[in-house]
Amino acid sequence: MTPRNPLASAPLVDGHGRAIRYLRVSVTDRCDLRCRYCMAEKMTFLPRAKLATLDELAIIAERFIARGVRKVRLSGGEPLVRRDVLDLVHRLGRQVGDALDELTMTTNGMRLDAHASDLAGAGIRRVNVSLDTLDPDRFRFITRTGNIDRVLAGLTAARLAGLAIKINMVALKNFNEDEIAPMLEWCVAEGHDLTLIETMPLGDVGEDRTDRFLPLTGVQAKLKARFRLEHDPIGTGGPARYWRVDGGKTRIGFISPLTANFCDGCNRVRLTTEGKLYTCLGHDDCRDLKAALRDGGIDGLDAAIADALATKPRRHDFRIGVGGAAAVARHMSVTGG
Numbered sequence: 001m002t003p004r005n006p007l008a009s010a011p012l013v014d015g016h017g018r019a020i021r022y023l024r025v026s027v028t029d030r031c032d033l034r035c036r037y038c039m040a041e042k043m044t045f046l047p048r049a050k051l052a053t054l055d056e057l058a059i060i061a062e063r064f065i066a067r068g069v070r071k072v073r074l075s076g077g078e079p080l081v082r083r084d085v086l087d088l089v090h091r092l093g094r095q096v097g098d099a100l101d102e103l104t105m106t107t108n109g110m111r112l113d114a115h116a117s118d119l120a121g122a123g124i125r126r127v128n129v130s131l132d133t134l135d136p137d138r139f140r141f142i143t144r145t146g147n148i149d150r151v152l153a154g155l156t157a158a159r160l161a162g163l164a165i166k167i168n169m170v171a172l173k174n175f176n177e178d179e180i181a182p183m184l185e186w187c188v189a190e191g192h193d194l195t196l197i198e199t200m201p202l203g204d205v206g207e208d209r210t211d212r213f214l215p216l217t218g219v220q221a222k223l224k225a226r227f228r229l230e231h232d233p234i235g236t237g238g239p240a241r242y243w244r245v246d247g248g249k250t251r252i253g254f255i256s257p258l259t260a261n262f263c264d265g266c267n268r269v270r271l272t273t274e275g276k277l278y279t280c281l282g283h284d285d286c287r288d289l290k291a292a293l294r295d296g297g298i299d300g301l302d303a304a305i306a307d308a309l310a311t312k313p314r315r316h317d318f319r320i321g322v323g324g325a326a327a328v329a330r331h332m333s334v335t336g337g
Helices: 054-066 085-093 112-122 136-143 148-160 177-190 216-226 289-310
Strands: 022-026 071-075 102-107 126-130 164-171 193-198 229-232 241-245 251-255 268-271 276-278
Touching: 022 054, 054 071, 054 085, 054 268, 054 289, 071 085, 085 102, 085 112, 112 126, 112 148, 126 148, 136 148, 148 164, 164 177, 177 193, 177 216, 193 216, 216 229, 216 251, 268 289, 276 289
Parallel strands: 022 071, 022 268, 071 102, 102 126, 126 164, 164 193, 193 251
Antiparallel strands: 229 241, 241 251, 268 276
């Protein structure tokens, strides 16, 4: 019998033949930090009335899972600032090991101490923690409001809860480039993976990004002179390219949107806290899945997803403009990490 909605079981493939297997969901644009490369010091966040409900985000995520997505990452802003976010984690976590291979979360770690055990119990097995420096003064400078002791306590709680940990470090020229090798040594000692990320030209952050842009090609060359890095072909479904460090368990990944385009194998789409689907981080085109769901139910949602994937760009167009201008207007916290 032909399904009533032929899109209900259609595979998620974009217009360039790439299968979509990875959904990132921003549950909030709000954050308790104000990292200088991510957002302005005085941010204007979305009115709460414009946000999709957690139930709507869950329904949309479940449609992606039903049609072939195998990995979901929850992010923000800072996801742990949204009230009742654990309800969403529990709901999606029930599918881990069945329809879903992995449910993960990206967090700044400031609230991880209080939530690590609950996250593990709800189905999270790995967290990505944003940490650009181990120096308390530098940490407060780059985050404007942060306390590194809270993050370190969160990492301890996560480890005790059995969560695997990956540190995300944005490489910033004339700020933390001298800490990259020590950060890798620390990650090896602690048993964490590390991903280095080039600063991305998203949103007006009130600072000139050209002063901070650090190409990872040079960073990788310097690390290879100090560490034995062996290419690891097993990826995580994300844009990073990974290497094993000194034959051990720790891996280091490099996300280089400006110096090494990673779009050919892109299998990712991003759902914002408003319920809008961005098929490319580097473009402003989106589809309002919240509106499609409210107006047309599941059939309308499936049709909107199909329309979005058909127009997914082949590649991003990241570049840092004159004076450090952003490539796209929205901040990273809107789309999610």
